[in-house]
Amino acid sequence: MARLTRKQIGEMFGLAPGEEERVFTRVSGYETADAEAIVFARDAAALEIAIESAAGLILAPLGTAPGRDARVAAVKDPKYAFAVCARWLEGPKAGGVHASARVAESAVLGEGTSVGAGSVIEAGVRIGAGCEIGSRVTIQAGSKIGNGVVVQAGAVLGSTGFGYVRGPDGRYVRFPQIGTLWVGDDVEIGANCTIDRGALGETRIGRGTKIDNLVHIGHNCRIGEDVMIAAQVGLAGSCVVEDGAMLGGQVGLGENVEIGAGVMLGGQGGVLPGKRLDGAGKVFWGTPARPVREYLRDLARLKKG
Amino acid sequence: MARLTRKQIGEMFGLAPGEEERVFTRVSGYETADAEAIVFARDAAALEIAIESAAGLILAPLGTAPGRDARVAAVKDPKYAFAVCARWLEGPKAGGVHASARVAESAVLGEGTSVGAGSVIEAGVRIGAGCEIGSRVTIQAGSKIGNGVVVQAGAVLGSTGFGYVRGPDGRYVRFPQIGTLWVGDDVEIGANCTIDRGALGETRIGRGTKIDNLVHIGHNCRIGEDVMIAAQVGLAGSCVVEDGAMLGGQVGLGENVEIGAGVMLGGQGGVLPGKRLDGAGKVFWGTPARPVREYLRDLARLKKG
């Protein structure tokens, strides 16, 4: 089991010295904390409650509690420090393919990568090292997955995209969906998501991007790095979402939409095909999406009548 | 096979006496009804059609057809009586785990609980009695499921929630998602739903709550009893939905939203993070959600220009 000493934590976050040899083995909430548990307090009020717990180490904001309890360690961002400790305490990944998973002979899995029960990894798929592929995941041919990627239960990667051409008889013929899917390092993909491979080209999810449950990403989308995509978001084909953008729950993007770097689009917002939203840190909302101030002004006008 | 006599049905719903020993073995629509089938008529017009069928028992509203056909039984709420008969006729559940399901040794299943093909029940999960876990369901560690719970195919219970902390390098680290999921008795969960476990605490679904397909419920949500959640609804983390509330299809709730007891929120309605909707029987609609009258008045104003 992984463990952290007070000293190690001190070195990571520049803590003032404490009981340096003390050992911690887990993070927890206040109720279930014990002497080996690390907890965090987001502010002075939370710290009051944290101190009542049995936690062995309390990460608290700088300046909240100078010296009042030996267990309190002041850091710049306690929540971040807590998350980093949690990650560390998970320890190295064992890896291994569950007996009931079906991994094609020609698929390649990196070291320490695990594949859960009932998952299906098709021919030619390449998965990097240290990945956690949950239970009942499907990764279809033509997919290449980086290192440290997490895919939760039921997700489908590399599915056939939705592209059809209507013939002179009024019937639809499928446009070939024979492209690829590329997923960068440290991407996390939620349960029951569906991510289509490219039609002729590539669908791309950049390093560090996090995707919540039940998200749909259409063929040929290009998602940048460190993008946050909340649950039930849907991207039609060929969308571009640049680095650090944030899409709220149930957002919908039409075909060929572009979301600029660092743009935030509020929940249920919708963008018309071919449009672009731009401006790092700028917040958009509504359907069709507009700057949030404008949207709220519109709503206020409605109320006044 | 389960069966009901006219007498038993009479006792359940206070029917006037009829052919007391007559036996019914199924419920059905009009077209496929036979002498052993029970049908219902919601009103006098439907009763005209029902009488043309070969059904052996016709549940009809009080007062619609006094004595015109021996098969007609007048009850206060024929649809409800029909549903209760249907439930009864399903009989006791056989239970049993399909050979292809993967149930961890340390998981505990109650009597009469069935687990369908390809399902995955992780270590330490506890499932009560008389539950129906469909095919290809995943129930992750940290989940405790009550009695009489129905989980349809492809649902994922106890998935890892969507919580990250951004570091000084701009990259996201996952906040620990090590809490639990508690599901009360008689809850029903639709196909391909995703319900996250708590981050540090608990996600809770109260007794009798019904959840349609493709619904997402984030970490630490607390859903009350007898709540109705239609398809594709999405709840961000830490929402509270109180007893008897109703959420229409594709509703979206931001983080920390509270929906008061008995509130109805119309389809596609959206609520901003931290807001509360209140008032039993009150109907809300739109994004951001407002009382339906207000929303419709706003729309009417728009049209007038």
Next chain:
Amino acid sequence: MARLTRKQIGEMFGLAPGEEERVFTRVSGYETADAEAIVFARDAAALEIAIESAAGLILAPLGTAPGRDARVAAVKDPKYAFAVCARWLEGPKAGGVHASARVAESAVLGEGTSVGAGSVIEAGVRIGAGCEIGSRVTIQAGSKIGNGVVVQAGAVLGSTGFGYVRGPDGRYVRFPQIGTLWVGDDVEIGANCTIDRGALGETRIGRGTKIDNLVHIGHNCRIGEDVMIAAQVGLAGSCVVEDGAMLGGQVGLGENVEIGAGVMLGGQGGVLPGKRLDGAGKVFWGTPARPVREYLRDLARLKKG
């Protein structure tokens, strides 16, 4: 492996004669094209790029490039011709049930139908010829599937619908969901979709209809032929969608909604229970959905204040 000669393609699309015996084995994008590959150009600008590729045949619009390169073949609709060639080159389907799929003994599968890993086909299900059932699909009892149907990974067909009756004690009892599901020829259903069987009657998906990922279709819906349904659309119970209609991504229809033949409803549009939209080729948008011109005029008015 399937192959097409220049002559065969010429006969299909009325091409001017070329190197009639030349053989093509695949379609591709420009970058990966070789002498056996067919590509297409949607217009004169694309043709310039296509000509730089190593493709053996370039399908181009009539009139774009008379005789400048022997590889260019002019057709009325190059994208359609390309899709038809792609379909042809897929060749006959091998069929076959993956060893890990669970097909009930009483289920019937047509010739050339394939069932992927981990899929579950319940008792009494009938599937036609030449179907492709992906991995981890569930098709529940009471489902009848036509010929040439494609069902992608994780989809659930014939699930239990969302219908409940509230009793005098305030608790919900499930209305029986014992009907059937009928899916016509050449229907395609995306990954992780959920399609409910009828309550007492039938849910129906007409020939040639195409359904994208994560779509929900409630009990007793009747979908016509050649309908296009984009990702994450949700249909409540008993909706009717007539032939050739198009529903954009995340559209939501309330119970008993009717969408007339050829109607187009833009992404995220919502229709109130019991309403009907009508007019072939007419475009609707917004919630509640109204003619798109009206919706845009409303938005413009808002901006003017």
